[in-house]
Amino acid sequence: MSQQGDRPATTDDWWGRLYDESAPDTGPAGAPDDTIDDRFDSAADTLGAGGAADTTTRAGYGHAVDAIGVDDEDDGGDEDEDLDVGAAGRGPISRSPAWWEARGVHPVIQQPAPAPAPAPPPTILDTPSGPPVPPPAPAPVPAPSPVAPAPLTPRPRAPWEPPPAAFDPGDPRPLPGAVDPPPPRVTIPAQATAPDPRSTAPQAPKAPSPPPPAPAALPTYVGDRPPTYDAEPTALPATDAEDLGRLVADTVLDGARYGTYTLRAASMRGDSARYRGEPRRDALLTARFGAGASALVLVAVATGARATEGAHLSAADACRWIGGAVGRSHSRLSEDIRAGRRGDLKSGLHRLTDRTYGKLRARAAELGRDPEDYTASLRCLLLSADPECRTRVFFGVGGGGLFRLRDGAWQDLEPLLPEPADIRGEPVLGFGSAGSDAPSEQTPDGDRLTMDLEITKPPGPVVEDPVPPPPEPFRFRASVARPGDTLLLASVGLAEPLRGEPALGDELAARWASAEPPGLAAYLSDVRLRVKGYADDRTAVAVWEA
The missing domain is CATH 3.60.40.10 (PPM-type phosphatase domain)
Structure with missing residues (x-):
């Protein structure tokens, strides 16, 4: 579309004419209402994985222009280069992370995912006039690097800044720099085969052996019945203060x-x-x-x-x-x-x-x-x-x-002791023994010698106590x-x-x-x-x- 006699179109004029509602759109419309969001989605689908990252940013924070740093109000800056994300085939935009991203607020990590099938690219007007120019072929999407990106270093929080938001446990995305959780521990039952002694892997603890049975209590008495008295002392012997040494x-x-x-x-x-x-x-x-x-x-x-x-x-x-x-x-x-x-x-x-x-x-x-x-x-x-x-x-x-x-x-x-009846000894002279030298009580004629002085003898003492036993x-x-x-x-x-x-x-x-x-x-x-x-x-x- 050309307007002869007018002054050359500037960037601001092109921006106004491109988005002027009074100007009819010369390109084919893919939908009844063709808005800037639809065009941004079309360009993101064309860029593949790189566009998906920006779309994710847009979905997480609202409008796409907020994600790339463009305000709704025109401040006269040169934002055209940021909007033309695929005009020269440069691929995804390389930019430094914003302050809220560096501090870990709603972290976003690009995860490799299969690229969606490209949709038919819309026609992009190069100038306000001239025939439509087909968009360039999309640049090949490089394969994701096997090396995980280095974690972002958080910036120290200023005293006036709000604390970072807590991580949502329902978010399936991992934290930056997070490592995979350790595998669950497997306990080997005690009935399993014996482990290889050459193996260096940690072995499961053995099941505790049952305690040995308690030894049987020894008896405190023998016989059919227990003794009459108690087994322990019940009384102390009496003593005197002067005889303590005899205890x-x-x-x-x-x-x-x-x-x-x-x-x-x-x-x-x-x-x-x-x-x-x-x-x-x-x-x-x-x-x-x-x-x-x-x-x-x-x-x-x-x-x-x-x-x-x-x-x-x-x-x-x-x-x-x-x-x-x-x-x-x-x-x-x-x-x-x-x-x-x-x-x-x-x-x-x-x-x-x-x-x-x-x-x-x-x-x-x-x-x-x-x-x-x-x-x-x-x-x-x-x-x-x-x-x-x-x-x-x-x-x-x-x-x-x-x-x-x-x-x-x-x-x-x-040692056995002899019985008293087995103890024999020689007769003692003078106590009833008849030795060869004993005086005779008879005369040679056979008469007995008697002497009766007619003196009455008192009876001898009667020994009633038994004779003490020998030692x-x-x-x-x-x-x-x-x-x-x-x-x-x-x-x-x-x-x-x-x-x-x-x-x-x-x-x-x-x-x-x-x-x-x-x-x-x-x-x-x-x-x-x-x-x-x-x-x-x-x-x-x-x-x-x-």
């Missing part, structure tokens, strides 16, 4: 290890004494004399007379005095044990025991008491510390027991231990139930069947295994042979 503990526990043996010793009050508040009548002494291979270990167990006052004191005196006697002679005793001189040991220990009982009788006289009241049974063990010596010596006087556990069975090693005989035994043996020295309170209740021996044999000896606490629990009908004090000394 004895309810339980004594000791142990040691020398050479090839392990020693365990325990002494405790019986159930009846704990119930009545009586002191423990059993006394226990463990002592070592000397050092090295020549050292000698003494274990003494004494029990005071039953139902007598101060029975625990006489037992303690017996242990203390036999300990002193052995300690003063320990060098000679140790040599005799290692040399195996059984005869010398028996005679020497017999003398030491007699001296101990002589002191007990002297102490009873000092206290104004009968010797039978202030006495005690005494049983001792002598053990050499030499690893090459396995001779174990027992000696003593009075009741108790000496047992040996070998191959799972108990053996009673208590307890001395017991001695020396035996050679074998590996695996367990020697047990017991007072009356444990020896009687071992002989009277087979279940007690079976239970102890089962507990001590292991090669390792029990600890002090376990040993105390073993020897306090109760039996109904036996409530006396218990003292036990056990020696385990390695």
Whole structure:
């Protein structure tokens, strides 16, 4: 369209005539209403991926001219170059990001997508006059680069600027610089095949193994019924402020290890004494004399007379005095044990025991008491510390027991005492014996010599009390231990139930069947295994042979 005689058309005039509503459009219209938006969409479709990005910007922020920085009002600037996006075939517009894009507000990242099929390009007027010129062929769209664009560096926000808008979780587009989320963790079941030990991949944790079953509780008594008394102490013995040194503990526990043996010793009050508040009548002494291979270990167990006052004191005196006697002679005793001189040991220990009982009788006289009241049974063990010596010596006087556990069975090693009827001796002269030198009561004629002075004799005194029994005989035994043996020295309170209740021996044999000896606490629990009908004090000394 030409208007001769007018001044040359400027850019502003071309803009006004191009968009003047009064000027008819000479190009074919693709739609009844041809607006600038329709033309912009047509040009965007022609440009392909680059146009799609601008269309996205337009769809996200409103009018297309807002996206490229053109105001609705004409300010006289040179915006023609921005509008002619495809006139010279330059491809997508290259521009710097706006401030809201750099700050991460509604980020837009170009994602590779298949280009839509090009629509028939509309006819674009090159000048206000002349024939229509077909648009140039669209430039080939380069393939998207496999390298992701570098993330934009956000600009620091000024104090007057509003904070950036929060990211919409419903927006399918990722954030700038975001990385793909890690793949979900896969747990391998415990029944799967064993992993390859050469693999460096992390292995799934093993399923926790079930806890081991709790050990069965050990019995606290044997027999058909539980004992009558309580298992724990209920009363303390009475004492005086001036006699505190005479108190004895309810339980004594000791142990040691020398050479090839392990020693365990325990002494405790019986159930009846704990119930009545009586002191423990059993006394226990463990002592070592000397050092090295020549050292000698003494274990003494004494029990005071039953139902007598101060029975625990006489037992303690017996242990203390036999300990002193052995300690003063320990060098000679140790040599005799290692040399195996059984005869010398028996005679020497017999003398030491007699001296101990002589002191007990002297102490009873000092206290104004009968010797039978202030006495005690005494049983001792002598053990050499030499690893090459396995001779174990027992000696003593009075009741108790000496047992040996070998191959799972108990053996009673208590020395046998002769029966009173088996004891015979020569008749004593002057007490009814007829010796060759005895005077004759008859004359050579056979007459009996009688003398009757007619003096009336009063009747002799009548002896109603029984004759006191002879003192307890001395017991001695020396035996050679074998590996695996367990020697047990017991007072009356444990020896009687071992002989009277087979279940007690079976239970102890089962507990001590292991090669390792029990600890002090376990040993105390073993020897306090109760039996109904036996409530006396218990003292036990056990020696385990390695």
